[in-house]
Amino acid sequence: TQAHIGVIGVGTMGSALALNFAEKGQDVALWNLELSAVDRLIASAGGLAARLQRCETLADLVAALPAPRAIVLMIPAGAPVDQTIAALRPLLSAGDTIIDGGNSDFRDTMIRTTTLEKAGLSYLGIGVSGGAEGARRGPSMMVGGTSSSYSRMAPILEAIAARYDGDPCVAHLGPDGAGHFVKTVHNGIEYADMQMIAEVYGMMRDGEGLAASDIAPVFRSWNRGPLESYLIEVTAEVLGTKDPQTGDDMVDLIVDQAGQKGTGRWTVIEALRMGQAVSIIEAAVGARVMSAQKSTRKRAARVLVPAGTDTMSPVAEHDLQSALIVGRVLAYAQGFEILAAGSKEFNWSLDFARIAEIWRAGCIIRSAMLDDIATAFRSPRPAGHLVLSDHFIPLLTTHIAGLRRVVSAAALKGLPVPALAAALSWFDMIRQERGTSDLIQAQRDYFGAHSFERVDADGSHHGPWHSG
Numbered sequence: 206t207q208a209h210i211g212v213i214g215v216g217t218m219g220s221a222l223a224l225n226f227a228e229k230g231q232d233v234a235l236w237n238l239e240l241s242a243v244d245r246l247i248a249s250a251g252g253l254a255a256r257l258q259r260c261e262t263l264a265d266l267v268a269a270l271p272a273p274r275a276i277v278l279m280i281p282a283g284a285p286v287d288q289t290i291a292a293l294r295p296l297l298s299a300g301d302t303i304i305d306g307g308n309s310d311f312r313d314t315m316i317r318t319t320t321l322e323k324a325g326l327s328y329l330g331i332g333v334s335g336g337a338e339g340a341r342r343g344p345s346m347m348v349g350g351t352s353s354s355y356s357r358m359a360p361i362l363e364a365i366a367a368r369y370d371g372d373p374c375v376a377h378l379g380p381d382g383a384g385h386f387v388k389t390v391h392n393g394i395e396y397a398d399m400q401m402i403a404e405v406y407g408m409m410r411d412g413e414g415l416a417a418s419d420i421a422p423v424f425r426s427w428n429r430g431p432l433e434s435y436l437i438e439v440t441a442e443v444l445g446t447k448d449p450q451t452g453d454d455m456v457d458l459i460v461d462q463a464g465q466k467g468t469g470r471w472t473v474i475e476a477l478r479m480g481q482a483v484s485i486i487e488a489a490v491g492a493r494v495m496s497a498q499k500s501t502r503k504r505a506a507r508v509l510v511p512a513g514t515d516t517m518s519p520v521a522e523h524d525l526q527s528a529l530i531v532g533r534v535l536a537y538a539q540g541f542e543i544l545a546a547g548s549k550e551f552n553w554s555l556d557f558a559r560i561a562e563i564w565r566a567g568c569i570i571r572s573a574m575l576d577d578i579a580t581a582f583r584s585p586r587p588a589g590h591l592v593l594s595d596h597f598i599p600l601l602t603t604h605i606a607g608l609r610r611v612v613s614a615a616a617l618k619g620l621p622v623p624a625l626a627a628a629l630s631w632f633d634m635i636r637q638e639r640g641t642s643d644l645i646q647a648q649r650d651y652f653g654a655h656s657f658e659r660v661d662a663d664g665s666h667h668g669p670w671h672s673g
């Protein structure tokens with residue numbers, strides 16, 4: 206029998222997406238490098254197994270689909286995508302669509318789209334967010350590609366997407382790499398949010414001496430307020446989980462070295478390349494890098510004794526909550542600034558309100574705040590920055606003192622809060638009408654005759670530095 210859609214790669218994400226397609230009435234042709242994974246998926250699919258077809262080869266998968274075909278790649282980013290496309294190409298006919306649902310580098314997606322569209326094939330680069338559960342129950346999907354390729358796939362993508370008040374969390378954001386670019390920035394924000402949550406956990410664990418099981422209810426209660434979000438919910442769940450073998454709090458048994466597959470780092474690289482200040486996301490990537498330097502940290506913990514620390518003064522729970530609220534607003538704000546810069550550089554006309562809307566459900570950074578961000582982007586904002594919107598000014602004003610107290614306390618206690626500190630410094634820089642770059646300009650002019658502008662005259666000037 207003929208299938209409706211093909212899925213190549215049945216790892217965690219591919220399997221979940223295949224089951225989601227099947228549940229929406231799609232017959233799915235499946236192929237995986239290791240065929241046994243397809244067998245396992247079908248064996249565990251229960252009533253949905255009837256809609257899943259195991260294909261022995263790529264050619265079988267293509268033959269199982271009537272033209273024009275739609276084939277979704279759910280495989281590791283990079284070389285595997287190019288290899289699979291190369292193997293598929295001779296088997297496909299004009300009008301067929303290849304969809305890359307992995308975390309691909311958007312620059313690769315730009316090249317692949319151009320090449321394949323030239324050859325008469327359709328190509329969509331889709332950022333799929335929400336982890337395995339999202340892919341199974343409804344992910345948020347950020348689509349890049351031509352309008353015609355998208356419109357062909359829109360009904361099925363809308364059927365499997367997460368919904369926010371009935372609105373499917375999928376949108377055609379722009380051509381070629383636009384979807385994967387937006388997904389990359391999504392992950393940059395994800396890194397920042399996770400890091401700030403971890404820092405606040407650290408303040409409670411190491412500053413207040415609380416056990417994970419005592420911290421869990423704090424996050425649980427925050428999830429009923431302005432911080433309501435998937436990541437806070439997950440944090441509460443994780444902190445409240447015991448190891449079945451030892452009965453200890455599970456998190457205490459996990460090695461403190463974080464992995465990363467690249468998207469957070471790419472966000473920072475692209476942002477810096479486009480001249481954007483993304484200090485919070487950068488701090489989060491840096492923190493993962495430093496987490497991996499376990500042996501150096503072990504040694505330093507013994508020899509770099511924190512002189513002058515004050516371990517006494519407690520930090521109020523509501524200040525920690527405020528710190529996360531402000532940090533989250535500013536991390537989103539930095540993310541949207543990168544999106545704006547990318548949109549301008551690549552001429553994508555990204556719709557920031559729509560991006561915020563499709564992030565309201567399904568994705569990892571979904572949070573109550575995104576609805577307000579969408580509203581802010583739909584309303585006129587002075588100078589165009591999210592932090593200057595009518596909604597966020599009062600929120601920042603209310604909570605900034607809490608962030609200030611948390612960062613100060615962390616500094617005095619000798620506890621690292623790189624992302625929260627970066628957020629606070631960003632806030633204090635953006636609100637400083639006269640900054641300190643007058644001195645930077647003077648220094649540049651002093652040693653390199655770079656010239657500067659004067660506050661009291663037009664044109665470019667030099668200082669009287671070397672006159673004596």
Ligand code: 6PG
Nearest residue numbers: 334335336392465466467468569
């Ligand atoms: C998502 C996630 C998901 C994954 C990333 C980041 O939106 O569902 O972002 O794509 O978590 O790959 O992973 P790393 O932390 O390994 O870089």
